[in-house]
Amino acid sequence: MASVAAFGRPALRRNLSESGSESAERRKICLVPASAHFYLFSHMANGPILLRENRYHQIKAILARLRLDSSARIVVLVDKDGQQIAVHGELGDLDTTSLASLVAGNVAATGGMAKLIGEDEFPTLSHEGAKESIHISVIGRVLLVVVFDDRSSLGLVKLRSKQISQELASAFAEIERDSATPGAKSALPFAEITDEEIDSLFSHA
Amino acid sequence: MTFINYASREINCKIVYYGPGLCGKTTNLQYIYDSTATQAKGKLISLATETDRTLFFDFMPLELGTVRGFKTRFHLYTVPGQVFYEASRKLILKGVDGVVFVADSQEERMDANIESLYNLEENLQVYGYDLMKLPYVLQLNKRDLPNVIPSPDLTSELQRKGEPVVEAVASTGAGVFDTLKAVAKQVLTELRKS
Numbered sequence: 067m068a069s070v071a072a073f074g075r076p077a078l079r080r081n082l083s084e085s086g087s088e089s090a091e092r093r094k095i096c097l098v099p100a101s102a103h104f105y106l107f108s109h110m111a112n113g114p115i116l117l118r119e120n121r122y123h124q125i126k127a128i129l130a131r132l133r134l135d136s137s138a139r140i141v142v143l144v145d146k147d148g149q150q151i152a153v154h155g156e157l158g159d160l161d162t163t164s165l166a167s168l169v170a171g172n173v174a175a176t177g178g179m180a181k182l183i184g185e186d187e188f189p190t191l192s193h194e195g196a197k198e199s200i201h202i203s204v205i206g207r208v209l210l211v212v213v214f215d216d217r218s219s220l221g222l223v224k225l226r227s228k229q230i231s232q233e234l235a236s237a238f239a240e241i242e243r244d245s246a247t248p249g250a251k252s253a254l255p256f257a258e259i260t261d262e263e264i265d266s267l268f269s270h271a
Numbered sequence: 272m273t274f275i276n277y278a279s280r281e282i283n284c285k286i287v288y289y290g291p292g293l294c295g296k297t298t299n300l301q302y303i304y305d306s307t308a309t310q311a312k313g314k315l316i317s318l319a320t321e322t323d324r325t326l327f328f329d330f331m332p333l334e335l336g337t338v339r340g341f342k343t344r345f346h347l348y349t350v351p352g353q354v355f356y357e358a359s360r361k362l363i364l365k366g367v368d369g370v371v372f373v374a375d376s377q378e379e380r381m382d383a384n385i386e387s388l389y390n391l392e393e394n395l396q397v398y399g400y401d402l403m404k405l406p407y408v409l410q411l412n413k414r415d416l417p418n419v420i421p422s423p424d425l426t427s428e429l430q431r432k433g434e435p436v437v438e439a440v441a442s443t444g445a446g447v448f449d450t451l452k453a454v455a456k457q458v459l460t461e462l463r464k465s
Binding site: 119122123145146147148149161163164167168171174175178258259263264265266267268 | 459
C-alpha cells in the first residue's frame, strides 16, 4: 500500500469552506399558484426566485407573442443552470430538456470565453444552420432561445428578441423584488414528504 | 438548482458526478441509461472527444416517479475529469443540488483522487457552495481491479463528512444505482427541510 503514505497531507485536508468565495449564488425557482403565498428556500445564499402561476402564464404569453412577431418555430425560456422554464411553439419531437441543458452549457462556455478576453459576457449568441437556426439572448439569469427557419430571418429574430427582452427583464425584476419580500417564508408542500414516500421512488430502480 | 414547476407539477434536480480522469463517471451514466426503461429517461447527451473522453459534459434526465403529485426528475451530469479541462469542469457545478465523487480505487490513482476532491471543494466555493452542507456521496469505483487500495483506507482518506460510501464496479453496474439512490435521497430530504 505504497500510496497510503501519501494520505492525510495537511494541505489537502484543509477545509476550503473557510476561504472566501467569489459568488454566493444558489437559487431555486418555484412556480407557485397565484393564490398561494411565496415559498422560500431558507438555506439559499441569496434567496430563491419565485414564480407565481399567474406570472408563469404571463411569461408564456410573452413567448407566444415573440414567436408570432418573429415568425419563429419555437421559443424557449431557460434558466442559466439548464432548467427549462417555459416553451411555446411547434415542438414536434424536439427534446427541449436536452436543448435547455445544451443552451445553458453553450452560454456558460461562451461566458467563460468572454471573461478571458475581458468582457463580462456575450449578451447574444446565434447559430445559423442550413435550414434551422438558433438565437439566444442572455437576460440576467435566464436565457431566451428562439428556434427559427427560413420563414424568418436573423435580423427579425434579433429585433423582436431585443424588444421582448426588455419586457422579460422587467417581469423578472418584479419577480426578484417579490422574492426578496420579508415574510416570504412559507412551508413547501414537500415539507410533509415522508421517508417512505422518498423510498418508494427507488423501489423499482 | 431544484426547479419546482407547479404548472406541470414537476420537481427537477441537478446531480453532478465528479472525479479524476478515467475514474468511471461516464460509465456510471451509461449504465443508468442502459438499465432504465425508455419512458423514464431522456436522451444521453455526451460532449466527448473523438477518443470518447468527456470534453464538456454528459447529461441525461431521469424520471424516478411521482411524489405528492409531482413528477420527480433528476438531471444527471458528469464533468470532464482531465486536469486541463478545469474551466469547463467548473461551469457544470453551477446550480448543483447533489454531488457524487467517483474515486478510482487503484493505488496509482490515489493522488489524482485527492487532487480532484480538493478541486471539487475549491470549485464549489466559487459558486458559494459548501461541500459540507451539500448532498454528497463517495463512490469507490473499480473494486474489481487487482491493485486496489482497501476500502477502509480509501474511505479514511477521501471521506469528508461521514457521507455514504458505496463500493462500485460501474462497468458491470455494481453499486451504480445504490450511489444514485444515496445522493437522490439526500437531495429530496434537503428539499423537505427547505
